[in-house]
Amino acid sequence: MSRPLPPETEELLDRRRRLLGPNVSTFYEEPVHFVKADGVWLWDADGRRYLDCYNNVPHVGHCNPRVVNAIAEQAARLNTHTRYLHEGILDYVERLTGTFDDALSTAILTCSGSEANDIALRMAEAMTGKRGIVATDATYHGNTTLVSHLSRSNVPEVGFGLGQYLRHVEAPDSYRISDPDGQRFAAHVQEAVDDLERAGAGFAALIVCPLFLNEGFPEQKEGWLRPAAEVARRAGGLLICDEVQSGFGRSGSHFWAHQKQGVVPDVVTMGKPMGNGHPVAGLVTTPDIMARFRNSFRYFNTFGGNPVSCAAAMAVLDELEEKGLQDSAAAMGKLAYDRLSELAAKHQVIGNVRQSGMVFGAEFVRDRDTREPASEFADKVVNEMRRRGIILSKLGRHKNTLKIRPPMPFAAEHLDLLIKTLNDVLASVSPHG
Numbered sequence: 001m002s003r004p005l006p007p008e009t010e011e012l013l014d015r016r017r018r019l020l021g022p023n024v025s026t027f028y029e030e031p032v033h034f035v036k037a038d039g040v041w042l043w044d045a046d047g048r049r050y051l052d053c054y055n056n057v058p059h060v061g062h063c064n065p066r067v068v069n070a071i072a073e074q075a076a077r078l079n080t081h082t083r084y085l086h087e088g089i090l091d092y093v094e095r096l097t098g099t100f101d102d103a104l105s106t107a108i109l110t111c112s113g114s115e116a117n118d119i120a121l122r123m124a125e126a127m128t129g130k131r132g133i134v135a136t137d138a139t140y141h142g143n144t145t146l147v148s149h150l151s152r153s154n155v156p157e158v159g160f161g162l163g164q165y166l167r168h169v170e171a172p173d174s175y176r177i178s179d180p181d182g183q184r185f186a187a188h189v190q191e192a193v194d195d196l197e198r199a200g201a202g203f204a205a206l207i208v209c210p211l212f213l214n215e216g217f218p219e220q221k222e223g224w225l226r227p228a229a230e231v232a233r234r235a236g237g238l239l240i241c242d243e244v245q246s247g248f249g250r251s252g253s254h255f256w257a258h259q260k261q262g263v264v265p266d267v268v269t270m271g272k273p274m275g276n277g278h279p280v281a282g283l284v285t286t287p288d289i290m291a292r293f294r295n296s297f298r299y300f301n302t303f304g305g306n307p308v309s310c311a312a313a314m315a316v317l318d319e320l321e322e323k324g325l326q327d328s329a330a331a332m333g334k335l336a337y338d339r340l341s342e343l344a345a346k347h348q349v350i351g352n353v354r355q356s357g358m359v360f361g362a363e364f365v366r367d368r369d370t371r372e373p374a375s376e377f378a379d380k381v382v383n384e385m386r387r388r389g390i391i392l393s394k395l396g397r398h399k400n401t402l403k404i405r406p407p408m409p410f411a412a413e414h415l416d417l418l419i420k421t422l423n424d425v426l427a428s429v430s431p432h433g
């Protein structure tokens, strides 16, 4: 049972509804009102401290001093739109593309991951002359008219009839669907490609997050995506890897998650963690694709890649490197897996534990034999954790998997607090009713 909300919370919710319109989502039965943050900690308006186990935007820690100073210094010197010459964007793109395979040497900077994905799809059309796009049925790629169609949960009732160009394939699910080598997924991609060809749209691109994070970060061995990538290539389409969540070292083993999958995509999109909260995003691609796009569309983005954004993004790379945060993500992922597995030994409701570096979680089931998802239970756990000062969420095909995806400076002492609190919550929340 949810409790009555404090009057201040009700008042803020009323103002949101009045000023922002209905149906603007907030997290939790008792929405939180944060007023400040530092590292992996957040404080609410009453001065209560919360451990952030969820937010990947403050990648190198909330209010990271290096990033804050870089933004302040550049904002105090110069910030313009992007039609003047400036070294900031060139220095950044040089450094960024240095983290990719040699073939991926050019970039476009944008303000959001959605814009980057939108451009990637237009690149696919420019390269292939076709429009058909394949994505998974449990993904999210953004909010522009075009990419919002890729998310089934958006249920677009209006949208220029773009639905005809899309096909959804079953999202991978290592706990319920046996597909050890990615062959089953590849076969589904092939069916979708054939269907698009028959319908006359043709096939332009396969777009996936290489860790399938929104889908529930299934366990996959290295190179799992290769068969699907081969299907896309053989059919003459592009492979677009959406690394908006999975990039910048989060997987621990690699700086970019497609490297773990053993593929070199045609386009890689990125965003969220890129500026640690400053709105900078973008994509990298090959010179050929870039030239075809630039010659097909006159693309200009007023804010994308402005000097302040580039200073923020550069500071994020510096911080990742100097603090060794990718290595620490690898170590924390393994430790979290062990600690969550200990909890699974005590709590029947945990059916499966998974990690992909600094993304980890437990999948809740009503019965370990049938693997029936315990989605409502997951909801209760997330709300109870929030009451006890731990910020996390849930995701996956059945919305029954804890989504624990903290800022990269999350360390062993934070994991201790998370696990202890989760253990208490699992003991107190009834798995039935």
Ligand code: PMP
Pocket (backbone or CB within 6 Å): 111, 112, 113, 114, 115, 117, 140, 141, 142, 143, 209, 214, 242, 243, 244, 245, 271, 272, 281
């Ligand atoms: N791709 C993925 C995988 C995402 O998770 C998101 C945001 N949740 C986006 C794209 C869209 O990014 P943005 O909100 O910056 O437009």
